[in-house]
Amino acid sequence: MKPFIFSTTKSIISEIGAINRIADICATLDILKPLIITDQGIVDVGLIQPLDTAFKKVDRKYFCFDQVVADPPEHTVLAAVAFAKEVEADGIIGFGGGSSLDTAKLVALLANSDEQLADIYGVDAIRGKRLPLILIPTTAGTGSEVTPIAIVTTGDTTKAGVVSSVLLPDIALLDASLTLGLPSHVTAATGIDAMVHAIEAYTSAIKKNPYSDLLAKQALTLLSHNIVEATFNGSNVEARQAMLLGACLAGQAFANAPVAAVHALAYPLGGHFHIPHGLSNALVLVQVMNFNLSHCAPLYAELAPSITDTISLDGSDKQIAQALIDFIADLIKQLNLPVSLAAMGIAENDIRALAKDAMLQTRLLVNNPKPVTLEDVQEIYRQAHQGTD
Structure with a gap:
């Protein structure tokens, strides 16, 4: 260890x-x-x-x-x-x-x-x-x-x-x-933000550790099982409390096993287009997870039972991990969050500038389970622009 x-x-x-x-x-x-x-x-x-x-x-x-x-x-x-x-x-x-x-x-x-x-x-x-x-x-x-x-x-x-x-x-x-007064779109976006913290902590390349792993899994259980209820029935204070605790546990996890490429690509979206941070993460999460799949399918497969019981665990790690990514993509749509950069008014010719800024986030990119190049980032943004996986 x-x-x-x-x-x-x-x-x-x-x-x-x-x-x-x-x-x-x-x-x-x-x-x-x-x-x-x-x-x-x-x-x-x-x-x-x-x-x-x-x-x-x-x-x-x-x-x-x-x-x-x-x-x-x-x-x-x-x-x-x-x-x-x-x-x-x-x-x-x-x-x-x-x-x-x-x-x-x-x-x-x-x-x-x-x-x-x-x-x-x-x-x-x-x-x-x-x-x-x-x-x-x-x-x-x-x-x-x-x-x-x-x-x-x-x-x-x-x-x-x-x-x-x-x-x-x-x-x-x-x-x-x-x-209790949070609008549904804010509840959804901040909840996905917390889920990103837990997912990236669990797959963090450098400081991943047993404590952060335990916290990330428990955070994802609380968040994934309450985010829809908290979003569409905002008066449910128990669901709200579960979301708060889940976000806190995810925060403890990533404070010790730092976040990576999702956040690195999200920051330029906020800096250039003033997109709220949680929504910025949601807009690139699925694409980054697909990019990382070749290097951390076993870790994604380990997270699947914490997030949903709808995924069969009989397949290979890659199959389970892909099913998890598909589940998260569907969850983002279910929460009525935007699913493409184009929907946020970002043009294709903005991608190169965004990618250059993302590559400056070296303190985050070093934590990514798969090395990231400028060309990789541009391709991820291109996929996120169209909302494709």
């Missing part, structure tokens, strides 16, 4: 209604002046109300920075850091989707140290200590609440990541009551 290191969030609370105890949870970390990092949409739909009620009940003052946007640019992160310092926050609560949680991680660090954002991009470049940090996802997809990664938009089409165990929060709080 290869040696490995497994790191994750210190404490995970999975409980419907746990948000009502947020003041008590803050007290366990000695947070007396919490700063909530979120986005305006969360505030507008009233999702922040349970936090407001809980803090007012104990006469606890809190602050809120609600200017996070999707794919947060550097200036947004720095504005949040400046606000945290101005109000002298002694703890940070990230509340929302992956962008809010990623921003909260960086605010917790930079509001408590002299480090500069530009100096901490990359792996293990952080030297300082962060403020106490609680992360509360309101979507079941990114797993950011248990990953040591924060992604920042650095240019018109470029992003950079900060990767360090320092960014793992003290507490991740999973409460499905916060996801």
Whole structure:
């Protein structure tokens, strides 16, 4: 067995209604002046109300920075850091989707140290200590609440990541009551995003390990068996809680066995065309899995029983793996998600630029079970453009 290191969030609370105890949870970390990092949409739909009620009940003052946007640019992160310092926050609560949680991680660090954002991009470049940090996802997809990664938009089409165990929060709080208002298309796309995390963790070329394997399988069971119900019957809080936990387990898996080519090809779709991250993954997932089939059919075959009981396990690994890929393709269609780049307004003559950008994602491509060339990426994008396998 290869040696490995497994790191994750210190404490995970999975409980419907746990948000009502947020003041008590803050007290366990000695947070007396919490700063909530979120986005305006969360505030507008009233999702922040349970936090407001809980803090007012104990006469606890809190602050809120609600200017996070999707794919947060550097200036947004720095504005949040400046606000945290101005109000002298002694703890940070990230509340929302992956962008809010990623921003909260960086605010917790930079509001408590002299480090500069530009100096901490990359792996293990952080030297300082962060403020106490609680992360509360309101979507079941990114797993950011248990990953040591924060992604920042650095240019018109470029992003950079900060990767360090320092960014793992003290507490991740999973409460499905916060996801009940999610539109069906967001539920579907973020759910597929979480499934991608688990699939890529299980097939990761370099750091795949027994812990991440167990988590990936359990994540896929929870996600695949609840995603249709959560998408089309969004008031089913038990299905929502299962999706939240599945996304969290998938996040733990890929935080330790990193994602690969699906994400490498998805990032340029977000950078160039502002397609949401979960949907970007869904648009290239089937094509990348087919590309990888020659190198990891046994692993896909091992995952099949965790995802569905409709596939016969009597055939060869390749037959089982192909049936699994076909099942996932059908699932994406069943969820009414777009199935081609063309449907998103992307032209064939955009493919070369997308492929060049994807090849820059070297930290992801090294994890792919099959080596990837520029020509390979172009062909995958061509297939995804037409929505063919």
